[in-house]
Amino acid sequence: MSFFLHRKTEKRDDRAVNSFVDFVSFNDSKITSNFIGESALLQSDIYTAVRIIAGDIASAKINVQDNEHIYDLLNKKANNSTTAYNFKFAMVANMLLNGNSYAHIERNDEGIVTGLRVLLPSQVVIRESEDDGKVIDYKVTFTDGTKEIDYEDMLHFKAFSIDGKVGKSPLYSLTPELSMLKNGNSLLASFFKRGVNSSAILKLKEATIDNSSKREIKKQFEEINAGIQNSGGVIVLDDTQDYLPIEVNTKVLEMIQNNKYSTQQIAKVFGIPLSRFGQELMNTSDSQQNDIYITSTLNAYIQAIEQELAKLNCCVEFDFSTLRSMDKNTMLAKAIQQNGGNGFLKVDEVRTFYGLDPIGGDGGKTIFVNSASVPLINEVIKNE
Structure with missing residues (x-):
């Protein structure tokens, strides 16, 4: 083959x-x-x-x-x-x-x-x-x-x-x-x-410069003023410069974030x-x-x-x-938490859950009830 x-x-x-x-x-x-x-x-x-x-x-x-x-x-x-x-x-x-x-x-x-x-x-x-x-x-x-x-x-x-x-x-x-x-x-x-200075316009008044000079001025300005470390700081300008921040539509940012x-x-x-x-x-x-x-x-x-x-x-x-919370240990814990196991569990099961030794015999097999109630097995015997 x-x-x-x-x-x-x-x-x-x-x-x-x-x-x-x-x-x-x-x-x-x-x-x-x-x-x-x-x-x-x-x-x-x-x-x-x-x-x-x-x-x-x-x-x-x-x-x-x-x-x-x-x-x-x-x-x-x-x-x-x-x-x-x-x-x-x-x-x-x-x-x-x-x-x-x-x-x-x-x-x-x-x-x-x-x-x-x-x-x-x-x-x-x-x-x-x-x-x-x-x-x-x-x-x-x-x-x-x-x-x-x-x-x-x-x-x-x-x-x-x-x-x-x-x-x-x-x-x-x-x-x-x-x-x-x-x-x-x-x-x-x-x-x-980029911080608060994420987007802005820096105007140079009464000046005509080429693109190379613009890039250099932009680079130097961002080195001094941009970034989180410079947020909230003072911006220093001379008479030939005018700084105009551009408002960001925060609704767009909220939409992305949410x-x-x-x-x-x-x-x-x-x-x-x-x-x-x-x-x-x-x-x-x-x-x-x-x-x-x-x-x-x-x-x-x-x-x-x-x-x-x-x-x-x-x-x-x-x-x-x-x-599914259907295993024995989880169900036992849930029954204990809901009502102390009263009417659901045997006495030895409740004792084991709390770290106590089982008592064994018929007493350990009796359905657990609180001290103010009568064990269910006694009620069954009475009715018989």
């Missing part, structure tokens, strides 16, 4: 094409060409979105059926130098930022999985057969050379895919919004950097509730938004991840009970 090198990940191949699209679509190609990959984290809303999704998935426990060793790899330590949390976080973050994330499944001579190691998308080339287009293996570039890794020995998470082989980052759809946001922030930063459109678009693309970005919700509660976020956004990623983890030869399932 013959094969050829499939296109490399976005960092190597697709970026060149998209950079050209950015160039012909926007005036400033430098602003739009750095939205994919790690550099996108310089934008705070992108950083927040990636941190939220990657953090929520990484912190979720993964249940593994009848395989304690794989359970430890996915929940405790992925390899000898990486914790399971950091492994899962890095995999999801790369998937969101680059569209693809890769991890080498390390096995011993007997084929038993010994570790999971994250690879950078820029290291990996997907190779597929020439006749049927199926993925054969992955060619990985290391510092000491290249290595071919079989399809079954590579975890490949894709954020969004058209052909099922290569992923696309959600950031592609945000290029116009991020471009507008960055331009607005640059304008705002430039305004405050702009929520880009944040809303980023939240929409990533499927994250606006409340997680610090914006107030009008018609829905936080719990409702959180449930929608889990069932729609996270579930879509989890289905793809769980199916890819089948390469570990076991059945896995993510547990989001903690994120």
Whole structure:
């Protein structure tokens, strides 16, 4: 079977094409060409979105059926130098930022999985057969050379895919919004950097000078008067000069500073509730938004991840009970906080929560009530 090198990940191949699209679509190609990959984290809303999704998935426990060793790899330590949390976080973050994330499944001579190691998308080339287009293996570039890794020995998470082989980052759809946001922030930063003397006219009375002299006078004037360090200072002029400040429309600056459109678009693309970005919700509660976020956004990623983890030869399932506040410890704490556990919990459960030793026996199994009430079990016996 013959094969050829499939296109490399976005960092190597697709970026060149998209950079050209950015160039012909926007005036400033430098602003739009750095939205994919790690550099996108310089934008705070992108950083927040990636941190939220990657953090929520990484912190979720993964249940593994009848395989304690794989359970430890996915929940405790992925390899000898990486914790399971950091492994899962890095995999999801790369998937969101680059569209693809890769991890080498390390096995011993007997084929038993010994570790999971994250690879950078820029290291990996997907190779597929020439006749049927199926993925054969992955060619990985290391510092000491290249290595071919079989399809079954590579975890490949894709954020969004058209052909099922290569992923696309959600950031592609945000290029116009991020471009507008960055331009607005640059304008705002430039305004405050220049201080109160951000824009003005310096008139030279009864003087005719060339452009070179004008530039020199402008340079010398700004050295003495411009900048934050000179804000509020005294401007010294002679009889031949007249300084006229130009008023800046502060409404424009307020619009830039209070702009929520880009944040809303980023939240929409990533499927994250606006409340997680610090914006107030009008018609829905936080719990409702959180449930929608889990069932729609996270579930879509989890289905793809769980199916890819089948390469570990076991059945896995993510547990989001903690994120839903449905785990035992959270529910116990909530019951205690609401009414001291009265009528909800057993006596030993309440004692354990407060760090006391259980009393055991029937007394420990009795439903806890406060001292002014009668234990429910006594009422049941009476009625019988």
